[in-house]
Structures are given as C-alpha cells and as structure tokens.
Amino acid sequence: MQSEENYIPVSPVPDADIFERVGGEPFFIKLVERFYDLVESDLVLRPLYPPNLEPGKVNLAAFLTQYWGGPPHYSLERGHPRLRMRHANFSIGQTERDTWVEHMTNAVRSMNLEANDVDKLIAYFERTATFLKNRS
Numbered sequence: 445m446q447s448e449e450n451y452i453p454v455s456p457v458p459d460a461d462i463f464e465r466v467g468g469e470p471f472f473i474k475l476v477e478r479f480y481d482l483v484e485s486d487l488v489l490r491p492l493y494p495p496n497l498e499p500g501k502v503n504l505a506a507f508l509t510q511y512w513g514g515p516p517h518y519s520l521e522r523g524h525p526r527l528r529m530r531h532a533n534f535s536i537g538q539t540e541r542d543t544w545v546e547h548m549t550n551a552v553r554s555m556n557l558e559a560n561d562v563d564k565l566i567a568y569f570e571r572t573a574t575f576l577k578n579r580s
Contacts, residue, residue, distance in 0.1 A: 461511030462561055469505075472512070475551050476505040482547035489543050490553060492534050537579045545573045 466472075480501050483489045492501060506518035507525055518525065534540075548569045552562055 459512075459564055462564060463509075466555075466557060466561055468514075469509045469514050471555065472508040472514070473505045474479075476501050476508065477557060478551040478554055479504075479548050482550060486543060486547065488539060489547070492536075492540065527572070528578075531576045532578060535579055536577050538577070541573045541577050545570055548573075 475506065480497055482492065484497065503518070506521065510516050510518040549566050552565045552569070555562075557565075
C-alpha cells in the first residue's frame with residue numbers, strides 16, 4: 445500500500461469487480477444524489493459549492509463510475525481528473541474533510557451493499573478527502 449503522502453486517488457481500479465457488484469453506473473448516480481442531499485443543508489460544506497449543484501453531481505458520479513471500473517465518460521468529457529488542481533480553489537481543512545467524509549460515509553452506508561464493498565468505498569473516500577486537504 446502506498447503511503448498517504450504518495451497516494452494518488454485516480455490510480456487504477458483497486459477492485460475490478462466492484463463496479464458490477466454494486467450495480468454499475470446507476471449505483472454511483474444514486475450514491476452521489478444521497479451525498480448531495482446531505483451537503484445541500486450542511487453549514488460547513490454548502491458554502492464551498494456553487495449555487496447550482498447539478499454539474500457537480502454529474503461530474504462526481506462520472507468520476508466515481510470511471511474510477512471504480514465503469515466507462516471513461518469523465519476523462520472523455522473533462523480530461524485527466526487532476527483532483528488537487530480542481531479542488532485548489534476550495535479551502536479544505538480538517539473540518540471540511542471530516543464533514544465531507546461523514547456525509548459520504550452516510551451515503552455509502554445507506555446503500556444496500558456487502559460489508560466488504562462498504563469498507564472499500566469508505567476507505568477510498570477517507571484517503572481521497574485527506575489527499576485533497578490544502579490547509580491545516
């Protein structure tokens with residue numbers, strides 16, 4: 445396993461079968477909807493997002509679909525994910541990271557998944573959220 449400082453959240457799929465096991469692209473669309481439902485009323489995160497949440501939903505669902513083994517729509521539309529660059533304009537400290545992870549964890553746990561898949565998804569989101577922190 446890579447150290448956290450060298451962790452690249454856009455590396456090859458860690459489990460090539462997870463995409464099919466969880467239900468493919470529809471799963472990731474639904475997961476993102478549940479996550480954004482939580483973000484929409486969150487006092488910490490909502491101010492970081494633009495007024496219209498729809499483009500972000502589409503982009504996140506496409507990214508997660510691609511990352512977990514689905515079609516590469518994200519890269520075809522937007523190029524390389526460049527997650528750090530795309531998040532550089534947002535002030536992401538420990539509080540924002542933890543709040544984001546809490547909402548994504550709740551969204552993942554609300555889905556009907558095997559425990560092993562829940563653990564893999566949450567571990568990925570925890571690492572990636574830490575990777576995107578840009579302030580103390």
